[in-house]
Amino acid sequence: MxxxxxxxxxxxxxxxxxxxxxxxxxxxxxxxxxxxxxxxxxxxxxxxxxxxxxTSKTVRSAVLLVGLCDSGKTLLFSRLLSGKFKRTQTSITDSSAPYKAKNDRGSTWTLIDLPGHDSLRPQYLEKFKSAARAIVFVVDSAIFQKEVRDVAEFLYNLLTDPVISRNTPAVLVACNKQDVTMAKSAKLIQQQLEKELNTLRVTRSAALSSQDGSVGRSLYLGRKGKDFEFSQLPLKVEFLECSARGSKGEEGDADVEKLERSLAKL
Structure with missing residues (x-):
């Protein structure tokens, strides 16, 4: 036993x-x-x-350069990567390269320049938006007054996108071409965009309501009952001034220090 x-x-x-x-x-x-x-x-x-x-934080390591055609995205892309001036033409596809942020952590992001043509923007934004840690929205400050409606519509679509709203990447509105005499300041551009987005919010909501009696399928921009301000958004939106060309033209340095400092904080 x-x-x-x-x-x-x-x-x-x-x-x-x-x-x-x-x-x-x-x-x-x-x-x-x-x-x-x-x-x-x-x-x-x-x-x-x-x-x-x-894991989701680690995956989102892309910095997207977006904006209308001729806003200076591609030159800004070149300046951030190499500091050199490069003659550019309208992009019809995306360009990407590793970008090392100027911080003590040695952070490296994938900088992606997206086409600015209105027929190409949606598909490229759809392709890369899930990976965005930050979105640099480039504005042509010199002709902003002429393009304010188009800029606001693009920005509205971006800020009300469900994926972007959920992931809350940093949004840096780079008011480019500050070397041009008639360029608008970042503060003025912010104020005018808030007014335009407030108007656009009303018209978009009314259009959706007339279609199906509900706006539930579309994210509401800002706070209901209040005039729109960027501070109402769940993600951080920062306005800054820059010049990819620089005040001394092709031979001089770009004025992108403020943008570089913001990217270093990501």
Whole structure:
């Protein structure tokens, strides 16, 4: 009999411990056991959430350069990467390259220049928006007054996009071409865009309501009952001035320090 027990012990050395644990659990108060199960469940759920959160943060490592045609995106792309002036033409496809931020962490992002033509913008934004850690929205400050409606419509579509709203990338509105005498300031551009977006919000909401009696499928921009301001958004929108060309023309340096500082904070 003793030899048989020894054989069983050798085959399953943990059986006595399992049996002892089972007996102890049976003697415990059911309320206590429920509490232990709930605590374990909370730990597991928290672990899964943190893993998902950290993974999604890691994946979003792209900095998108977007804007209307001829706003200076491609030259800005070149200046940020090499500091050099480069003659450009209207882009019909995306361009990408590693960009090393000027910070102590040595952060490296994938800088992507997206086409600015209105027939190409939607498909390229759809392709890259999920990976965006930041979006640099480039505005031509010199002719902003002529393009304010088009700029506002593009920005409205971007800010009400469900994926962008959920991921909350930083949005940097780069008011480019500040080297031009008639260029509008970043503050003035912000104020005019807020007014234009406020008007656009009313017309878009009215159009959707007339179609199906509901605006539930479209994200509402800002706060209902209040005039629109960028501070109302769930994501951070920063306006800054820059000049990809620079005040000294092709031979001089670009004025992109403010943009570089903002990218260094990502």
């Amino acid at each position: 003793g030899e048989k027990a020894d054989v069983q012990m050798a085959q399953n050395p943990f059986e006595p411990y399992v049996e002892s644990l089972r007996q102890q659990l049976e003697e415990q108060d059911p309320v206590f056991l429920i509490g232990v199960v709930v605590a374990l469940a909370v730990v597991i759920i928290t672990f899964v959430f943190l893993k998902y959160f950290l």
